[in-house]
Amino acid sequence: MPRMADITLTRIDKLYDNGFHAVKAVDLHIADHEFMVLVGPSGCGKTTILRMIAGLEEISGGEIRIGSRVVNQVEPKDRDIAFVFQNYALYPHMTVRENMAYALSLRKLPKAEITQKVDEAARLLSLHEQLEKLPKQLSGGQRQRVALGRAIVRHPQVFLFDEPLSNLDAKLRGEMRYELKTLQQRLQTTMVYVTHDQIEAMTLGDRITVMNKGVIQQVGAPTAIYDHPWNRFVAGFLGTPTMNFLAATVVGGALRLASGATLAAPPAAAEALRSREGRSVVLGIRPEHLVARSAAAAQVEVCVELVEAMGDHQLVYGSGLGTARPVVLRADSHLRAALGERLSVGLDLAACHVFDGEGEDAANLCLPPGYPQIQGPALRQTAA
Numbered sequence: 001m002p003r004m005a006d007i008t009l010t011r012i013d014k015l016y017d018n019g020f021h022a023v024k025a026v027d028l029h030i031a032d033h034e035f036m037v038l039v040g041p042s043g044c045g046k047t048t049i050l051r052m053i054a055g056l057e058e059i060s061g062g063e064i065r066i067g068s069r070v071v072n073q074v075e076p077k078d079r080d081i082a083f084v085f086q087n088y089a090l091y092p093h094m095t096v097r098e099n100m101a102y103a104l105s106l107r108k109l110p111k112a113e114i115t116q117k118v119d120e121a122a123r124l125l126s127l128h129e130q131l132e133k134l135p136k137q138l139s140g141g142q143r144q145r146v147a148l149g150r151a152i153v154r155h156p157q158v159f160l161f162d163e164p165l166s167n168l169d170a171k172l173r174g175e176m177r178y179e180l181k182t183l184q185q186r187l188q189t190t191m192v193y194v195t196h197d198q199i200e201a202m203t204l205g206d207r208i209t210v211m212n213k214g215v216i217q218q219v220g221a222p223t224a225i226y227d228h229p230w231n232r233f234v235a236g237f238l239g240t241p242t243m244n245f246l247a248a249t250v251v252g253g254a255l256r257l258a259s260g261a262t263l264a265a266p267p268a269a270a271e272a273l274r275s276r277e278g279r280s281v282v283l284g285i286r287p288e289h290l291v292a293r294s295a296a297a298a299q300v301e302v303c304v305e306l307v308e309a310m311g312d313h314q315l316v317y318g319s320g321l322g323t324a325r326p327v328v329l330r331a332d333s334h335l336r337a338a339l340g341e342r343l344s345v346g347l348d349l350a351a352c353h354v355f356d357g358e359g360e361d362a363a364n365l366c367l368p369p370g371y372p373q374i375q376g377p378a379l380r381q382t383a384a
């Protein structure tokens, strides 16, 4: 029987016993079969939200629904959820097969059915040749897959993952990302995945929820959030290297930078800037939208401080724009830039962002017209 396993959080709050308000009026809808990633800096409340969905943490206010059922009072074991933690402890004295079968034997399923389910999951995870081994005879990635296998055999409605890949090295993480994504496509199960790794967030999520200090900042498809960050926090959180931020003052509708240079207003912000004469704003521009020696109409000049060769491209760090740290631009690998050189840099104004003030909450004035509704003070839902 097909089950609907969408998850609806309505004004969810978490106040810990010591009075700390870890999650603040979170509204979030996770669609059936969706891969939703919760991302944000350490301590922003990601694990707390997962644990509340799983029923491992009491909620202080609000309502959680899975499908049409309110689960606030439902025991964790009755929520039909599988949780994979960062520190997945496998039973060291049990084989891979026994580890994967454990939850099913507790439920007293018939032996033949257990064998069939474990074999199926093992094939899915390419573990079928490892089934008789002990955990210590496996690589880190294989062990991680056993932990996934233990969850998969239960055929839950919902998978919850809390930084499941953070113990792996970069190469294995890349491989496991691929496996997880294809797994989700095959299993067609709702997945909620917590990470503070923005590359995992961008690559895995059908949608991403960006959080800060217990509050949702933005929800949307990865590229929508990358291209149209709602505020300065989101703009600075996604993207490596991070977006460049240049303090500016609105003068005659244009932007005067701290270095004294003046730039025309980015077209998307022109109207908003007309009513902000004399105000402080922040110009945001990603490294790939700063182009060395380009013919762009908007130009600035930087002094080259450092060049990092990345193989297929290079990162050029330049000072002189009045920022505390050098700005960084992404150049193709053929660019020759000498240390100390005055380098002219073109700005793609159409790709710039202007933030309405200097704080993390400062709104982006460059969002397309009709861009997403705001639902309540805490939730900024963006189009999927």
Ligand SMILES: Nc1ncnc2c1ncn2[C@@H]1O[C@H](COP(=O)(O)OP(=O)(O)OP(=O)(O)O)[C@@H](O)[C@H]1O
Residues within 6 Å of the ligand: 016, 017, 018, 020, 022, 040, 041, 042, 043, 044, 045, 046, 047, 048, 049, 196
């Ligand atoms: N039992 C507790 N009592 C009091 N405060 C807690 C408790 N558990 C967590 N917190 C606090 O709640 C906040 C959110 O914690 P949470 O574990 O959800 O963060 P997180 O986003 O998962 O961070 P990380 O990326 O470091 O895992 C943190 O500031 C944390 O210190």
Ligand SMILES: [Mg+2]
Residues within 6 Å of the ligand: 046, 047, 048, 162
């Ligand atoms: Mg956590």
